[in-house]
Amino acid sequence: MAVIDSSPPLHVLLAPDSFKGSLSARGVCEAMSAGLDRLGPRFELTRMPLADGGEGxxxxxxxxxxxxxxxxxxxxxxxxxxxxxxxxxxxxxxxxxxxxxxxxxxxxxxxxxxxxxxxxxxxxxxxxxxxxxxxxxxxxxxxxxxxxxxxxxxxxxxxxxxxxxxxxxxxxxxxxxxxxxxxxxxxxxxxxxxxxxxxxxxxxxxxxxxxxxxxxxxxxxxxxxxxxxxxxxxxxxxxxxxxxxxxxxxxxxxxxxxxxxxxxxxxxxxxxxxxxxxRMVMELAGFSDAAARADLVVTGEGRFDDQSLQGKVVGEVARQAAGRPVLVIAGSVDVEPEQAYRAGVAAAFSIAPGPASLRSLCAEASDLIARTSYDVFAAVLAGRPSPHPQSLP
Missing domain, CATH: 3.90.1510.10 (Glycerate kinase, domain 2)
Structure with missing residues (x-):
């Protein structure tokens, strides 16, 4: 039986880049939101799709x-x-x-x-x-x-x-x-x-x-x-x-x-x-103020690798997150956990459910991002201090 959770909603800032070849940054935000919505009214979401100064x-x-x-x-x-x-x-x-x-x-x-x-x-x-x-x-x-x-x-x-x-x-x-x-x-x-x-x-x-x-x-x-x-x-x-x-x-x-x-x-x-x-796009979008109001920041991109931490959106989000925990949801993750952690990323998750081609990941990106977001935030809720035990829908 589900028990009502009386803890306040978790304020989450969704601030991804696009997944190039599959989804715009706005589309990624929508997919992440869809996954979190399945967990009920436990989150207050701020959606801030981002870009690196290129298209979008x-x-x-x-x-x-x-x-x-x-x-x-x-x-x-x-x-x-x-x-x-x-x-x-x-x-x-x-x-x-x-x-x-x-x-x-x-x-x-x-x-x-x-x-x-x-x-x-x-x-x-x-x-x-x-x-x-x-x-x-x-x-x-x-x-x-x-x-x-x-x-x-x-x-x-x-x-x-x-x-x-x-x-x-x-x-x-x-x-x-x-x-x-x-x-x-x-x-x-x-x-x-x-x-x-x-x-x-x-x-x-x-x-x-x-x-x-x-x-x-x-x-x-x-x-x-x-x-x-x-x-x-x-x-x-x-x-x-x-x-x-x-x-x-x-x-x-x-x-x-x-x-x-x-x-x-x-x-x-x-x-x-x-x-x-x-950095410029984030400044114009007001990222720093939004991050300061959030409990948790979620970003993402198609491929999270070494270059992501060298001036790309994900690396800049981690750098400017005002001390808030940063999670990354990406098409693929090619960064060692220790390296990501040193750069300010608490954890990174790939949307790939197993061995998959790039074509299939691009075609199913929206559903896979939603599912990964659900799994990640179900774990976040499970570990969140609460005066009442929680069970997920």
Whole structure:
């Protein structure tokens, strides 16, 4: 017979990343909630889906901060017309833009690879729309781009020109940068340099070289070995020309190679600041205050491994959890318990019920997350001090 539990509800903060390839962070929150709901009204839940500065970051900010979602006509990475959205704060002081919204790889997946000509100009159109609304801060989330143009497409949309030795405008994309001779920023609105630029990324690659944007990420964007070399030369040429124009160029700064070295141009022209994407999104979403009100924090991602603890969402949640216990629910767990504990994770649980393929785990992710959440929190309740014995439904 069930005995009524008179202890107060346990306040749980659900703060997962997406399970890439299967569920958005919002979907993960819903699946976790479904598992906890089966245990009855014993939990007070705060749902805070998170992102690492890549795809999904705008949705997180819209949900957490109540920003407006603006959809405008722009162009994809290969110049085709497309509609894309960004987040605009109610007071029009800040905008959050994902580079993947207009210049992302999925948006051009229906065409043959075109790594040399892919451009960030469409993202620049989104930023220009935000600037037309008077924003004082642009937060640019750098995950998922199809481009390796050093941010020149964005700058071109804002009025900059990139010229060859004959004074002709270069074609869009990183491949043309090998022929860059001069830059002309006279067309940029004077007020642009007063805007605060924040670039959110979860990579630490330099702009060029063997571990730079072209070599590390170019093949993922369809670049052949020859393309990779051409793109790398183009980024080096861009850095040289910007430096010759008296602008700051710091190619080895961690994160400078994010999104095809997009920070290279934006740092030089606007002194944009590169930040941890997960940390920035959590700040904008109000994570610290929510964690301070919780008894327990639950996070998760598709694969919990060493990289998770190096600036990814799960590692940042553990770092910023205000001393609250942190549990991880993940598709797979590849971290030693001692290592996880040292990083602030009390325990980690895989949703895999046994040997399973990645395809089957992705297909059944929602049900498996719900079931794992139920099992984990049934154990939490069983060990929770209570004036009355408890039995689970």
């Amino acid at each position: 970051s705008v949705d997180v900010i819209v949900a957490a901060r109540g920003h407006d979602l603006r959809t405008v006509s722009t162009a994809d990475a290969l110049g085709r017309p497309v509609r894309a959205s960004y987040a605009l704060s109610k007071d029009h002081r800040s905008a959050v833009v994902e580079i993947a919204a207009a210049s992302g790889l999925p948006g051009i997946a229906d065409l043959p690879a075109a790594a040399l000509s892919a451009s960030t100009e469409g993202t620049g159109v989104l930023i220009r729309d935000a600037l037309d609304h008077g924003v004082e801060e642009v937060v640019l989330c750098l995950g998922g781009s199809a481009t390796t143009d050093g941010g020149t497409g964005i700058l071109r949309s804002l009025g900059a020109r990139f010229l060859d030795s004959q004074g002709r405008d270069l074609q869009p994309g990183g491949g043309a940068l090998q022929n860059l001779a001069t830059v002309d920023f006279s067309g940029l609105a004077p007020g642009l340099r007063r805007v605060r630029w924040r670039l959110a990324t979860d990579v630490t690659s330099p702009a060029w070289g063997p571990t730079g944007a072209a070599h590390v990420f170019g093949p993922q964007k369809g670049a052949s070995p020859d393309d990779v070399e051409a793109l790398d030369r183009g980024l080096q040429r861009l850095g040289h020309v910007l430096s010759a124009a008296g602008l700051p160029v710091t190619p080895q700064l961690p994160g400078m190679g994010a999104a095809g070295a997009t920070p290279l141009g934006l740092f030089a022209v606007f002194e944009a600041r590169i930040e941890s994407g997960a």
